[in-house]
Amino acid sequence: xxxxxxxxxxxxxxxMKTGLVLLIVGHLNFITGVLVHGTVLRFVVxxxxxxxxxxxxxxxxxxxxxxxxxxxxxxALMLSLYLAPTTLKWAVLALSSCSSLGCLSCLLGLVVxxxxxxxxxxxxxxxxxxxxxxTLASVSRECPFDPTRVYSSTLSLWAVSxxxxxxxxxxxxxxxxxxxxxxxx
Numbered sequence: 630x631x632x633x634x635x636x637x638x639x640x641x642x643x644x645m646k647t648g649l650v651l652l653i654v655g656h657l658n659f660i661t662g663v664l665v666h667g668t669v670l671r672f673v674v675x676x677x678x679x680x681x682x683x684x685x686x687x688x689x690x691x692x693x694x695x696x697x698x699x700x701x702x703x704x705a706l707m708l709s710l711y712l713a714p715t716t717l718k719w720a721v722l723a724l725s726s727c728s729s730l731g732c733l734s735c736l737l738g739l740v741v742x743x744x745x746x747x748x749x750x751x752x753x754x755x756x757x758x759x760x761x762x763x764t765l766a767s768v769s770r771e772c773p774f775d776p777t778r779v780y781s782s783t784l785s786l787w788a789v790s791x792x793x794x795x796x797x798x799x800x801x802x803x804x805x806x807x808x809x810x811x812x813x814x
Contacts, residue, residue: 641709644807648705650800651728655698658793662692665786669779673754680745680753687738691790694731698797701728705804712811722808729801736794743787751780 665688674681701724708721746754 640712640807640811644705644709644804647800647804647807648702648709651698651702651705651797651804653702654793654796654800655695655702658698658790658797659692659695661786661790661793662688662695665783665790666692669754669783673756675756678753678756680749681756683738683745684742684753687735687742690731690738691735691794694728694735694794694797697724697728697731698801701725701801701804705807708808708811715812718808718812721804722812725801725804725808729798729805732794732797732801736791736798739787739791739794743784743791746780746784746787751783754779754783 670681670684670688674685676682701721704717704721704724708717711717
């Protein structure tokens with residue numbers, strides 16, 4: 630890719646594929662983040678609890694960078710159709726670099742969230758449940774969600790999000806390199 634300039638038609642094909650992947654992966658990561666937030670985090674986040682606040686920040690950042698990745702994918706698709714506009718090239722360069730850096734930050738935030746969850750065996754996730762034995766508790770006034778699966782479900786969704794963040798970084802960097810080549814930088 631970096632060893633010499635690609636022919637414009639090959640740039641278009643690679644940009645189109647990269648844009649499509651960014652679009653799909655961004656949407657999947659957005660859905661994953663919304664699922665975590667809607668099923669678990671909206672019940673457990675307490676403003677005074679540092680652990681749940683970290684969960685909220687990492688998850689919200691993941692959702693926002695997914696939107697940034699989707700924007701980058703759309704811009705890359707537009708650039709694959711119209712290679713001439715320099716402002717579009719600079720826009721894709723800015724979006725792909727911001728998206729890649731944002732995804733890297735989110736990846737690190739999710740790793741910390743997973744580490745905190747594993748380290749405390751999910752105590753912050755199960756804090757809203759007043760029942761002493763969470764394996765016997767069901768959805769009730771004491772517990773706004775089913776506590777039997779919240780720990781494994783949250784960790785599984787975060788693992789999926791980590792994989793998607795990694796893909797967003799890889800394809801964001803690919804888009805960045807293609808745009809640098811188009812700008813002859």
